[in-house]
Amino acid sequence: MPPSFPGDTETQAAPLPPRRVYRPGTERRQEIIAAAREAFVRSSFAGARTRDIAEAAGVNQATLFKHFPTKEKLFEEAVLQPLIEALRVVQGRVEVYQAAETPEEMGKLAQPATMQHLAAMQETLPLLVTALFSDLERGRRLYRDHIEPLIRKRGAVLEPLVKEGVDPEFVGLAGFGMMFAVAMQQWLGEQPGDLAPVAEQFNRVLTGGFARSGSR
Structure with missing residues (x-):
């Protein structure tokens, strides 16, 4: 089989990794809150896992805990505060x-x-x-x-x-x-x-x- 050279139509370049979309911190925070609210309502406080919340929000757990140091703090922001304001x-x-x-x-x-x-x-x-x-x-x-x-x-x-x-x-x-x-x-x-x-x-x-x- 003859060697392939640059420009050959049969030569395919390796796919580039997807570019990471930058989102401002406030936007990420709101996305985490929205994902957490849905998880807490669906699975309760004990059943909701921060790993699943982070995945649903499109962030890693390190980013989640940067915004919310504990699961309790996340529950407070996602569930308690909007509830109190509504009441x-x-x-x-x-x-x-x-x-x-x-x-x-x-x-x-x-x-x-x-x-x-x-x-x-x-x-x-x-x-x-x-x-x-x-x-x-x-x-x-x-x-x-x-x-x-x-x-x-x-x-x-x-x-x-x-x-x-x-x-x-x-x-x-x-x-x-x-x-x-x-x-x-x-x-x-x-x-x-x-x-x-x-x-x-x-x-x-x-x-x-x-x-x-x-x-x-």
Whole structure:
């Protein structure tokens, strides 16, 4: 077989290694957070592996740990912080509701805020479940340090509107529980639909109760 010389059509050069795409540190950090959030929601804190998270984010483990020294810190940034920020939006303004003279009027005034709260709860439900139940002690700290104070604050906001004999904090807790149940139904049961009728039902129950008035 005759030797091959440069320029021969049959001669093939060795393939060059793929060029490494440079990404700014902030972009890599966000990609790691996104990959970690998906992994924690899918596999819980204990089941998610940093090696798999790094691979999904397109980095090595050394780069991951450069941004997040521990798995706990990564969980905090990927799950706890966005969850806490989302929960903070569920606070209303009592001055608006005090203008209502009937439960029906109060429900109408609360409609936009309720729709926003329900949407936030639906969006963050997987994070909430992951944060609360991946690890019992971590879940307790999250609830005691962040969720419970928000529920108490909501109760304090509603206190001027609550009739005598009803604990405002319990009303805040009941409202949170109803939103959690609606979000769970959307995720695990029906397909997500229009929030307007759901918010209307929510406000009708919360402001007027569900028992029929009078006896039959």
